[in-house]
Amino acid sequence: MTSRILMDEAPLTAEDHVPRPPERARILVVDDHRTFAELLSRALDAESDLECVGHAQDAKEALIEVARLDPDVVLMDVHLPDRDGISLTAELISTYPDLKVLILTAYASVADIQRAAAAGASGFLAKDGSLSDVLDGLQTARSGSLILPDGLMARLSGLGSKDETMQRWHLTPRELEVLRLLGHGLDPRAIAKELDVSLHTCRDHVKRVLAKLGVHSQLEAVVVATRTGLIRLDE
Structure with a gap:
């Protein structure tokens, strides 16, 4: 019979875990x-x-x-x-x-x-x-x-009523909040954390906002919303 000797592997220590540098x-x-x-x-x-x-x-x-x-x-x-x-x-x-x-x-x-x-x-x-x-x-x-x-989007400030504009595009209060946070430069992950919702839910909100406004990008959504007075970036 051939016997085998199993060597115990030394446990990894904190020094053994070398963090990978962030991808540039x-x-x-x-x-x-x-x-x-x-x-x-x-x-x-x-x-x-x-x-x-x-x-x-x-x-x-x-x-x-x-x-x-x-x-x-x-x-x-x-x-x-x-x-x-x-x-x-x-x-x-x-x-x-x-x-x-x-x-x-x-x-x-x-x-x-x-x-x-x-x-x-x-x-x-x-x-x-x-x-x-x-x-x-x-x-x-x-x-x-x-x-x-700072100050760039102020040139787009509109004169429309926020309530009228919400009704025009059928935005829900939650979608308006997501749009406002987009205007402040937050990405969907940060918005999800701010609103205490899942990232999947937040991305669905963003998709619906873009669809209702008839735009193809987050920046375009913010431009349209600012132009029409739907959101103000100084709020």
């Missing part, structure tokens, strides 16, 4: 100002959870680089040499639905905000803002939250 968000910068792009690239690479994977100077190059590099987030200048950045955003989101695009602009008009929302952009970043604001915005966009700089 892959950022593509689309801007024709090379100096700005290079400085931003260095700043991104210095972050533990962000990585600049490339830089495109125009729309043609951006389409090639997105297909080649598969970024998580695109930082898109609104003015490109060969094309409008917002129309390029619409094309990219149509091709890559999970891609997050942040519009980079010195000034966003009401028309720009509405077009970017309809294009599926995740929000805006001020080109003359601080570097920390840009980095925070990119980190937030990756989680699926909206990026709405």
